[in-house]
Amino acid sequence: MTKIDISKPVEIPDWLSVARRPTIIGEGHLERQFEEIADEVRAAVEAVLPTGKYTLGPHLAQFESEFAAYCDSRFCIGISSGTAALHLALEALGVGPGDEVITVSNTYVATAFAASYTGADVVFVDVDPQTYNMTAELAAQKITPRTKALIPVHLYGHPVDMDPLMELAKQHNLWVLEDASHAHGAKYKGRRAGSLGHIAAFSFYPAKNMGAYGDGGAITTSDPELDQKVRMLRYVGQRVKFVHEVIGFQERLDELQAAILSVKLKRLDEWNNRRRRWAAIYDEMLKDTPLVLPHVADYAHHVYYSYAALVPSENERLELMTFLADRGIGTFAMYPTLVPLQGAYAHLGYREADFPVSAPYARRVLNLPMFETLREDEVRRTAEAILAFYDRANC
Ligand SMILES: Cc1ncc(COP(=O)(O)O)c(C=O)c1O
Numbered sequence: 001m002t003k004i005d006i007s008k009p010v011e012i013p014d015w016l017s018v019a020r021r022p023t024i025i026g027e028g029h030l031e032r033q034f035e036e037i038a039d040e041v042r043a044a045v046e047a048v049l050p051t052g053k054y055t056l057g058p059h060l061a062q063f064e065s066e067f068a069a070y071c072d073s074r075f076c077i078g079i080s081s082g083t084a085a086l087h088l089a090l091e092a093l094g095v096g097p098g099d100e101v102i103t104v105s106n107t108y109v110a111t112a113f114a115a116s117y118t119g120a121d122v123v124f125v126d127v128d129p130q131t132y133n134m135t136a137e138l139a140a141q142k143i144t145p146r147t148k149a150l151i152p153v154h155l156y157g158h159p160v161d162m163d164p165l166m167e168l169a170k171q172h173n174l175w176v177l178e179d180a181s182h183a184h185g186a187k188y189k190g191r192r193a194g195s196l197g198h199i200a201a202f203s204f205y206p207a208k209n210m211g212a213y214g215d216g217g218a219i220t221t222s223d224p225e226l227d228q229k230v231r232m233l234r235y236v237g238q239r240v241k242f243v244h245e246v247i248g249f250q251e252r253l254d255e256l257q258a259a260i261l262s263v264k265l266k267r268l269d270e271w272n273n274r275r276r277r278w279a280a281i282y283d284e285m286l287k288d289t290p291l292v293l294p295h296v297a298d299y300a301h302h303v304y305y306s307y308a309a310l311v312p313s314e315n316e317r318l319e320l321m322t323f324l325a326d327r328g329i330g331t332f333a334m335y336p337t338l339v340p341l342q343g344a345y346a347h348l349g350y351r352e353a354d355f356p357v358s359a360p361y362a363r364r365v366l367n368l369p370m371f372e373t374l375r376e377d378e379v380r381r382t383a384e385a386i387l388a389f390y391d392r393a394n395c
Contacts, residue, residue, distance in 0.1 A: 026330025071194030078253025082203020086114030136164035154183035187301035271372035285383035
């Protein structure tokens with residue numbers, strides 16, 4: 001049972017107060033996206049509403065087959081959120097109490113929570129100093145006889161170096177669950193995220209590279225047995241109506257979201273290419289600043305869910321964020337506190353020193369505006385404002 005103590009107030013960090021200020025660049029991107037596809041989205045919704053079939057119907061089946069094909073996977077199963085997708089994937093893999101699941105320190109908390117929901121113990125590893133992703137070397141150091149699965153996260157849309165990780169998993173008989181929540185359309189050595197591990201989880205949270213109009217998620221796999229198990233788990237443990245063979249969950253992606261996602265899937269490559277264009281402009285314009293810009297490995301097709309730069313120090317991050325917010329430019333810090341250092345995992349006793357790469361990264365990371373609906377002049381204005389910040393500092 002979780003003990004919840006709400007007697008102490010929670011402090012709002014300085015960077016978040018700045019990030020919450022109203023902005024011009026960085027707000028309204030989902031509204032703009034809707035304008036771009038409004039007619040098709042309305043038609044998709046209209047197609048579902050009169051059918052009387054709102055769950056597990058033809059629109060979900062169609063989206064699942066389209067997204068599976070897009071991800072170079074045999075199967076896709078629509079799930080109600082990315083968090084539930086991670087959880088059900090682990091349940092399907094048979095992860096449970098007594099097992100250990102290895103994941104990275106610098107991810108969204110749901111990656112780890114999903115493992116905790118199964119009753120397994122989460123073991124956190126530090127990351128590669130260039131890509132900020134899991135490496136086989138670091139994961140290998142944490143493998144014990146209890147290790148059952150690895151969850152690499154394709155952070156910000158840059159794929160993990162998967163070949164060595166899959167080799168490690170083979171040696172130790174481990175499952176690999178990709179957290180592809182940032183990586184719709186990303187490729188590793190030409191292969192899509194979602195097809196690289198044994199099973200993968202996607203989030204369709206609205207702000208993702210491909211998002212629903214509400215919560216949504218999916219699991220992809222090419223393993224027919226895992227496909228069948230996930231389908232049972234997402235629909236109260238049944239294969240046949242009212243025959244509940246295991247304790248399952250109620251975690252389906254609904255028909256409306258599936259129909260809308262089919263519309264968005266047609267745009268995904270074009271939208272990702274726009275993100276890549278904005279990233280190239282940031283790369284070029286900011287290359288002589290003190291910021292450490294994102295590294296792209298030669299095996300990677302990066303889809304820039306986020307464009308994350310490292311500022312030399314935490315204080316300078318706050319100053320730069322404030323300077324940009326004063327000019328109507330919204331930035332963010334993602335993720336500002338490592339998951340193992342969150343209160344939820346305080347009992348595990350991790351310290352910053354356990355994460356020599358990701359701990360300083362969390363204090364310095366700055367996420368610049370990055371949406372497919374940005375305009376080129378907005379990207380350039382953002383980069384120019386950063387150049388002005390550093391010109392001013394040099395005066
Ligand atoms: C890396 C990562 N994993 C998992 C999730 C959870 O997805 P959802 O919000 O759809 O539950 C997210 C969502 O932000 C994420 O960024």
